[in-house]
Amino acid sequence: MYKEVLRSIENVEIYPVISLVIFMAFFLGVFIWVMKVPKSHVEHMESLPIEEDESLNSTP
Secondary structure (H helix, E strand, O other): OHHHHHHHOOOOOHHHHHHHHHHHHHHHHHHHHHHHOOHHHHHHHHHHHHHHHHHHHHOO
């Protein structure tokens, strides 16, 4: 049944290509962002959970 529905759609073969391009563009964009993000931002973000725990533990 699904095969017949998909066969009736014109140019259906372009959809897998479009989804692959979107998938690759997203992960390439994330990879570029990770490479360009400043080291200070990464260090700040990784210390956030520790800072929250310390502030909770130091309050009487």
